[in-house]
Amino acid sequence: MSTADTAFNENASSNLKDVKFSILELAPIRDDGTAKDALENAKRLAQHAEKLGYHRLWVAEHHNMKGIASSATSVLLGYLAANTSTLRLGSGGIMLPNHAPLVVAEQFGTLATLYPDRIDLGLGRAPGTDQITMRALRRGRFETEEQFPQDVSEILTYFDDAKAGQQIIAVPGQGSKVPVYLLGSSLFSAQLAARLGLPYAFASHFAPRMMMQAIALYRENFQASAYLDKPYVIIGVPSLVAESDEEAKYLATTNYQRILALFRGQPTNLVPPVASMDGLWSEVEKRGVEGFFGVEQTGSKETVKHGLEELLQRTQADEFIFTCDVYDPEKRLKSFELLKQIQGESQ
Incomplete structure (x- = not known):
């Protein structure tokens, strides 16, 4: 086992009470439902998360x-904020190549003005969509991923107090100090977050391969800043908790079918679970889906508790942000309830 695959501190705590539990929401649409149903379910999940004591709920940006x-990530966040009272809400993330930094600062500055001390801005470097859609979003703008550091710095300027002679001011937004997080699935954003002294979230919920290397790079190169005095690591964790391992594995087939369809270039709505994936995927496709879910925690409370303790010992993460796509919305809410019970019952 390489150094990058081992814990950074052999004496690190594996007590789940020491890590924050949060949620990443994509507002999934069922095959028998509508986008409105999905947005209503997102509202219910946010209210459920607030009641259960989750630290935050982020919404991911995807197009086409x-x-x-x-x-419409910022619009959805406004809806969720209006229907909750204390839960932190944010983007996980805004895909910055798709947006002008000033517009992002104004949108999140507006949210922060309406809902003080509750709004986060997570920023991603990739467009998060296909080339045709990317061009439709940009409408002639020639942004590239290489401009990401410059765009992040511009947004930080808008959230800071205005400087003498500053020609462009975000209204609302200027001086709002909205917390900024950098998201990534490779080493680039880890390096940038370390250099700028920003918290870092690794997208291990869909791209776990470079997780340990990115976390190590971030921690080793972190420079304290006005935003953060020490490294702060969030990792994405696909999860599904049920009354038994068998039920959880059955419910998880909904998500396996979704990712399989994505791999085939045929994205689909959420579909019902199946008794077995045998016959639905080839061996190569099975390995691909399993790689996608490399840090997945699925099973009973006991099984997931053990898996999360191992993951925490390995990564020493400050926060887990969980994804969970279940066909039955009630079972999805139940999964997050059982997940929070795991943390509460940890010794």
Whole structure:
């Protein structure tokens, strides 16, 4: 086992009470439902998360993707904020190449003005969509991923107090100090977050391969800043908790079918679970889906508790942000309830 695959501190705590539990929402659309149903379910999940004591709920930006209703991320966040009272809400993330930094600062500055001390801005470097859709979003703008550091710095300027002679001011937004998080699935954003002294969220919920290397790079190169005095690591964790391992594995087939369809270039809405995936995927496709869910925690409370303790020992993460796509909305809410019970019952 390489150094990057081992814990950074052999004496690190594996007590789940020491890590924050949060949720990443994509507003999934069922095959027998509508986008409105998905947005209503997102509202219910946010209210459920607030009641259960989750730290935050973030919404992911995706475009032209069948089955996901979270494309207008800041608009959805306003809806969720209006229907909750204390839960932190944010983007996980805004895909910055798709947007002008000033517009992002104004949108999130407005949210922060309306809902003080509750709004986060997570920023991603990739467009998060296909090339045709990317061009439709940009409408002639020639932004590239290489401009990401400059765009992040521009947004930080808008959220800071205005400087003498500053020609462009975000209204609302200027001086709002909205917390900014950098998201990534490779090493680039880890390096940038370390250099800027910003918290870092790794997208291990869909791309876990470079997780340990990225976390190590971030921690080793972190420079304290006005935003953060020490590294702060969030990792994405696909999860599904049920009354038994068998039930959880059955319910998880909904998500396996979704990712399989995505791999085939045929995105789909959420579909009902199946008794077995045998015959639905080839061996190569099975390995691909399993790689996608490399840090997945699925099973009974006991099984997931053990898996999360191992993951925490391995990564020393400050926060887990959980994804969970279940066909039955009630069972999805139940999964998050059982997940929070795991944390509460940890010794």
